[in-house]
Amino acid sequence: MKPFLQVDNLSWHIHNRPLINQLSFELPEKSVTAIVGPNGAGKTSILRCIYGAIKPSSGEIRMQGENIIAIPRRRRAQQIAVVSQHIEHWSHMKVIELIRLGLIPHLNSWQKITCSQHQFVDNIIKKLDIESLKNRYFDNLSGGEQQRVLIAKALVQQPKLLILDEPTNHLDVHYQHQILSLLNQLDVTVLMTVHDLNLASQYCELLLLLKKGELVGFGAPDQVLTQSRVQNTFALPVKMGTNPMTDAKHVFYSWNENAQQEAHKQC
Numbered sequence: 001m002k003p004f005l006q007v008d009n010l011s012w013h014i015h016n017r018p019l020i021n022q023l024s025f026e027l028p029e030k031s032v033t034a035i036v037g038p039n040g041a042g043k044t045s046i047l048r049c050i051y052g053a054i055k056p057s058s059g060e061i062r063m064q065g066e067n068i069i070a071i072p073r074r075r076r077a078q079q080i081a082v083v084s085q086h087i088e089h090w091s092h093m094k095v096i097e098l099i100r101l102g103l104i105p106h107l108n109s110w111q112k113i114t115c116s117q118h119q120f121v122d123n124i125i126k127k128l129d130i131e132s133l134k135n136r137y138f139d140n141l142s143g144g145e146q147q148r149v150l151i152a153k154a155l156v157q158q159p160k161l162l163i164l165d166e167p168t169n170h171l172d173v174h175y176q177h178q179i180l181s182l183l184n185q186l187d188v189t190v191l192m193t194v195h196d197l198n199l200a201s202q203y204c205e206l207l208l209l210l211k212k213g214e215l216v217g218f219g220a221p222d223q224v225l226t227q228s229r230v231q232n233t234f235a236l237p238v239k240m241g242t243n244p245m246t247d248a249k250h251v252f253y254s255w256n257e258n259a260q261q262e263a264h265k266q267c
């Protein structure tokens with residue numbers, strides 16, 4: 001079976017500094033994948049290459065066999081939704097109006113939103129537990145509320161590929177689990193960056209572990225999250241275990257100056 005997303009030898013250099021170095025991986029359709037790795041490893045840059053915000057120095061990205069940069073803008077907007085880390089200022093826009101913008105790629109000019117589209121938007125608002133925010137102004141919301149609104153807008157877009165940069169960033173533990181569980185149940189291919197290895201392990205089928213722009217692990221969380229690999233990548237002493245409630249692989253961390261020096265030596 002052909003992969004849904006194919007990244008082939010992707011590199012991005014700035015002033016001869018390789019920020020992404022010859023990365024290759026393939027994602028199956030409707031899989032949920034987290035890119036994990038230390039600060040500055042290149043996680044966001046990979047997403048930006050995939051959704052076309054930066055031009056790679058070399059390599060190719062294909063979605064369903066088609067070179068992603070050759071897909072016409074409107075079709076790309078119908079097929080790819082992005083929730084980036086930079087929450088844009090949609091000042092003086094009500095939450096409901098903002099979420100309805102997700103329908104735009106599916107409307108012809110001057111076409112009105114149909115009853116079933118209104119219903120669809122309302123269902124997504126319910127799913128994300130943001131009904132009480134509908135008539136508030138976006139720029140008056142908390143970071144976590146804004147995050148959930150932007151995820152709702154992306155879902156309204158009904159993409160085939162949903163890209164999210166740290167979707168759990170501003171969320172409390174309840175909503176971290178709610179959002180990742182929801183993303184896990186969607187019928188779309190999801191690619192996101194996540195800092196919390198345990199959340200990624202619990203809710204993602206695949207992990208891409210990145211260090212200094214290079215892929216140091218790719219596969220199921222069980223295979224990628226080994227003690228030595230996590231320790232070497234994050235320069236932090238770790239022990240592996242299992243989450244007794246979910247059976248997912250669980251990473252335990254500690255902070256100890258001596259142990260940290262040991263971890264650094266291994267890098």
Ligand SMILES: Nc1ncnc2c1ncn2[C@@H]1O[C@H](COP(=O)(O)OP(=O)(O)OP(=O)(O)O)[C@@H](O)[C@H]1O
Binds near residue numbers: 014040041042045046
């Ligand atoms: N436009 C740019 N010009 C120069 N350097 C850049 C640019 N964008 C990113 N970088 C550098 O590329 C590296 C990777 O950045 P990126 O944001 O992809 O990392 P990240 O893994 O997402 O980090 P974090 O976990 O901190 O969000 C960093 O060292 C960053 O400073």
